[in-house]
Amino acid sequence: MPGNCGYPKGSKAYEVHRVYWSRMTMTWAEACAVVSGEQPVGRRRGGTALDVAHRPHLDDEFVVDLDVKRYDSETGFVLRQDGSATLAPVVVKRGIDDLRREVEAAGHSMDELLTYTESTKSDGRHLVFRQNPECRIEKTMHHREDWRVDVLVNNWRACAPTPGYAVVQDVPGMMAPVWFAQLLKDVQRRLPRVGGHRASAAEQRFKSIAGTVPGAGLRGVTDASLFGAWRAAVLNVVRIADQYGQWNNRVYWAACRYVEAGWSYDVAERDILAAARPWNAREKSDAIRTLLSAYDGGAR
Structure with missing residues (x-):
């Protein structure tokens, strides 16, 4: 997509990229070959499978x-x-x-x-x-x-x-x-916007609990009940997103909170996937990539 090509919007290279993809056509057989990785597209090489x-x-x-x-x-x-x-x-x-x-x-x-x-x-x-x-x-x-x-x-x-x-x-x-x-x-x-008041209430609940955590963050807290309340508030935001939208964004947000708290990736994956409830193996894989992205960023 033009927005992912790495060139500034308005540049000649950006426009070439936009026109290229705008004029891309393929037969059904060619699309199947792209998905299977048999047919490279653009700069992709090595049989990388792609979505259409x-x-x-x-x-x-x-x-x-x-x-x-x-x-x-x-x-x-x-x-x-x-x-x-x-x-x-x-x-x-x-x-x-x-x-x-x-x-x-x-x-x-x-x-x-x-x-x-x-x-x-x-x-x-x-x-x-x-x-x-x-x-x-x-x-x-x-x-x-x-x-x-x-x-x-x-x-x-x-x-x-x-x-x-x-x-x-x-x-x-x-x-x-x-x-x-x-x-x-x-x-x-x-019709009114969906779930807005529930999502806001869940986020406000997290903020109120996070406000009771000392400046050093959860890494220095020994109160188990505070740990539990903080964890429940984070995961509730993910559950609300599962039902009302912004699912991937909230999975990433929750993973960042776990990074800040010093919890291991394994704990984050277990908790957040349970709250996010992915439909199938493909959606679970997408969520895991999002979690890993958050932890990679935290590690750096």
Whole structure:
């Protein structure tokens, strides 16, 4: 991507880089070869496997990203018949259900939105639409309360044949109906931001506990209860992010706090992965790379 090429924005080299990637096209077979590492791209050599990404605005398109999210239950536990308690199951909510609710409330059907579709690594969906000149989607839109849907325009999305992504509706991308483009804009305006007050409360809880730590930091503290409260506050920030967004950023933030406290990498990986709850091996691997990045920076 141009922003990662190492050249200053506005320079000739930056523009060459931008034009090169903007004009990159490949067949499905070539894309599979890139993902497997059989086909080098650009300066890459040695059979390095790569993901394939799509920037919708370069094709005058936008993508409706229907996520799947897991939430802790409201009560946190359930009672068995013998009177004992066990943790309540995680509640799963799906963006496709949110989209169907709003589409049907507007008097339409999901059958009217038959377009090129891919499944994602979290079992969500990417619906690809061509822009309608009568009602364009000009900027990316993110989740709202009870709306687990992103609308991607200027940023990139991972796509098939990247591992974890697959084509499930192989038809040409349809031009977005005006009513649908307007619906996406209306939902973004009507529904409140997601989880903002919970994330702020979790961060404030950490700050209040961190404020009781002496100037030397946790390395000089022997109070086990303070250690426990500090640890719980850090991991709660990660749990909130798992449910409401900024997951990778909070994994990195938590790892930095563990570095500052002087805890080993093994302890950080155990605690933070348990709080982050990665979906699968690929997501776990991404989280571990983030943790290692934080520890590498702390070591330097």
